[in-house]
Amino acid sequence: MPKTSVTVFAPATVANLGSGFDVFGLAISGLGDSLRMEPNTYGGIRIRSIKGDEGKLSTDPEQNTAGVALMALLEHLGVNRGFDLWLTKKMPMGSGMGSSAASAAAAVVAANHLLGSPCSKEELVYWAMQGERIASGAAHADNVAPSILGGITLVRTTDPLEVLRLPVPSRLHVAILHPHLELPTSESRKALPRQIPLSDAVRQWANTASLVAGLYAKDLSLIGRAMEDRVAEPARGPLIPDFAKVKSAALDAGALACTISGAGPSIVALCSSRPQADRVGAAMREVYLEKNLSCSLYVSAVNRKGTVITKR
Numbered sequence: 455m456p457k458t459s460v461t462v463f464a465p466a467t468v469a470n471l472g473s474g475f476d477v478f479g480l481a482i483s484g485l486g487d488s489l490r491m492e493p494n495t496y497g498g499i500r501i502r503s504i505k506g507d508e509g510k511l512s513t514d515p516e517q518n519t520a521g522v523a524l525m526a527l528l529e530h531l532g533v534n535r536g537f538d539l540w541l542t543k544k545m546p547m548g549s550g551m552g553s554s555a556a557s558a559a560a561a562v563v564a565a566n567h568l569l570g571s572p573c574s575k576e577e578l579v580y581w582a583m584q585g586e587r588i589a590s591g592a593a594h595a596d597n598v599a600p601s602i603l604g605g606i607t608l609v610r611t612t613d614p615l616e617v618l619r620l621p622v623p624s625r626l627h628v629a630i631l632h633p634h635l636e637l638p639t640s641e642s643r644k645a646l647p648r649q650i651p652l653s654d655a656v657r658q659w660a661n662t663a664s665l666v667a668g669l670y671a672k673d674l675s676l677i678g679r680a681m682e683d684r685v686a687e688p689a690r691g692p693l694i695p696d697f698a699k700v701k702s703a704a705l706d707a708g709a710l711a712c713t714i715s716g717a718g719p720s721i722v723a724l725c726s727s728r729p730q731a732d733r734v735g736a737a738m739r740e741v742y743l744e745k746n747l748s749c750s751l752y753v754s755a756v757n758r759k760g761t762v763i764t765k766r
Contacts, residue, residue, distance in 0.1 A: 457568045461490040461765035464560035465604070465757045466545045467552035468628060469596040469716040471724075472681030473661035479552075479600035479607050481757035482628060485545035486601075487553075488764070489520065489560035493568060494536040499524055506543030515539075523558035523585030524565055530581060531572060537565060546750070548636030550716035555597030558585030563602060563761040575602055575760070580615045590639040590717075597716065604760030606669065622756045623672045627728050629709070629735030631700060632720045634748035637693060642717035645689045654684040674726050678710030681724065687713055694719045700741045707737035728755070 466485035471478040494500065499515040515521025520541060528535070539561065547553045562578045573581075582598040599607040599617045610616040650658075661680045668676035691697040694714065700721050704712035708730050709723035723738065725731035731753045742749040 457570075457766070459490065459492045459766075460564050460567050460763060461488060462560050462564045462567070462761055463488050463764050464556040464563065464601050464761040466556060467597045467600045467716075468630070468722050469550075469552065469600075470683070470686060470714070471606075471665065472683040472687065472711060472713040473658055473665055474596075474608070475658075475683070475686050476594055476596050477609050477662065478665065479596045479609070480628070481600040481604045481606075481760055482551070482630070482752070482754040483757040484754055485551060485752060487556040487560045488542040488544060489557070489564055490540040490765075491561070491564040491568060492538050494538045496538075497534070497536040499537055499539070501539045501541065504541045504543065507547060510547060511541075511543075517588060518557070519554040519585035519588050520557040520561035521585075522588050523582045524561040526584040527562050527565055527573070527578070527581040531569065533569060535569075537568070539564075546632055548638050549632050550637065550642075550714065550718045550720040551630065551632070552597035552601055552716060554586060554589035554639075555582070555601050558582040559598050559601040559761050561585070563763075567763060576617060578602055579617055583612070583615075590643065600760065602761050604758045605756060608666065620666060620669045621672070622758060623669065623674060623677070625674070625727050626677075627725045627731035627753065627755050629704070629723045629725060629731045629738060630715055630720050630752045630754070631722075631735070631738040631742070632750045632752065633695060633742070634750070635695075635719055637717060637719040639717040642690055642693065645693060646686060647689055650685055657682070658684045674710055678724060681711035681713055683713055690714055690718050694721065695747055696741055696745065697721060700738050703737040703741050704734050707734045709734045712738075728753070
């Protein structure tokens, strides 16, 4: 019997993890996008409604990451079928937690299910990342990979796409402080340096490799030290109110590391347990509360499942 409807949930993500700019990504729990999809007789892609976006997102499928990713997948498969989409945003936009990626991830996973699963989850990452061009001007996979696959991922290359799944220490948790302001990825990228000193590049490469080693060894201390970022954080930190004070508060409260989540403005701290993440998150939020700055706090274990079907 043909599948007539499916609802999926794609999780929010933390990209970069400090030293792994455009390379590392981590999926979190609770936040993300819910998407319902049904085949239609119209023959085209229609985004019927978007909730939770305050009217900011386009329902034109050619101007929406979900629509662009879906069209890329259908073209690849040679499928000439129409689909209707109902998207519900359950995460803040422009937050540095992969909002645009979650929409794209949800769309390709839903369509793949309705078409009889011709692609593996790993293959779907490539088509989801095509939707990111609308959001940031480039097809990158550091958010869509963990959103679809779950866990912690490493994008070795995007052309051809090669994504590696990395071990996830069982105790690892994150505390994420989200300032109530938007920092579009396209704007955040403009702040990045066009050249970096060789000494910083060498240190960054060493940290990137050390982060992988720390994950395989389940060495939380090494993971924390390896998240030192010599490239993006110094350039983007000044764009985030009181970033330095929030980072200092997180480290003083016992965080393994603290850095910018993706392109920002959210700030993420890695912690060795849920109780520690709660304490660290409270310390981070206190910096904003003392200055009457509006923010939200999220605490989560690593989401190992990625995008999942919630209703068939």
